[in-house]
Amino acid sequence: xxxxxxxxxxxxxxxxxxxxxxxxxxxxxxxxxxxxxxxxxxxxxxxxxxxxxxxxxxxxxxxxxxxxxxxxxxxxxxxxxxxxxxxxxxxxxxxxxxxxxxxxxxxxxxxxxxxxxxxxxxxx
Numbered sequence: 001x002x003x004x005x006x007x008x009x010x011x012x013x014x015x016x017x018x019x020x021x022x023x024x025x026x027x028x029x030x031x032x033x034x035x036x037x038x039x040x041x042x043x044x045x046x047x048x049x050x051x052x053x054x055x056x057x058x059x060x061x062x063x064x065x066x067x068x069x070x071x072x073x074x075x076x077x078x079x080x081x082x083x084x085x086x087x088x089x090x091x092x093x094x095x096x097x098x099x100x101x102x103x104x105x106x107x108x109x110x111x112x113x114x115x116x117x118x119x120x121x122x123x124x
Contacts, residue, residue, distance in 0.1 A: 021066035022046035026056045026082065027099070028075050036069055053077035060089055072100035 023045045027033040030051065037047040048063055050056035053074045068086055072079035083096050 021064045022048050024048050024050065024056060024059060024063065024065050024068040024070075026050045026053065026068065026074065026079070027071040028052060028073075029071070032071070032099075040069075053079070053082045056082055057085060060086065065090060065094060067095040067097070069097045069099065072098050072102065 023040050025033050025036045025040070025047055026049075027036065028051050033049050033051065037049055040047045045066070048059055050059050053076050056070075065086070068083075070079040070082055074082065079098050079100075083098060086094060086096055
């Protein structure tokens with residue numbers, strides 16, 4: 001599956017392509033966002049990219065999401081705030097993966113307190 005061709009620039013302006021739910025990827029690092037999108041699309045997912053939280057919030061107005069992959073450190077709002085907004089809109093069953101290079105225990109506790117599951121992979 002290809003990326004959502006209406007939203008390759010991360011501006012949050014895409015519309016539903018064919019009615020299928022998609023995975024929202026939100027990362028201000030374009031290389032990371034496109035690498036994640038390529039991986040997900042190679043597995044058959046339709047992917048929509050946003051490079052900041054406000055564009056992602058616009059994006060969810062016109063998308064039916066199957067899941068979201070969100071960087072915790074976005075330039076405008078926290079990925080945790082965005083995750084909370086997604087929970088409000090889609091409920092507790094939407095899979096949300098929050099990515100972070102920050103390995104502080106404080107971040108893990110915050111994610112856990114907001115209903116998230118923490119998976120820690122030690123860098124090699």
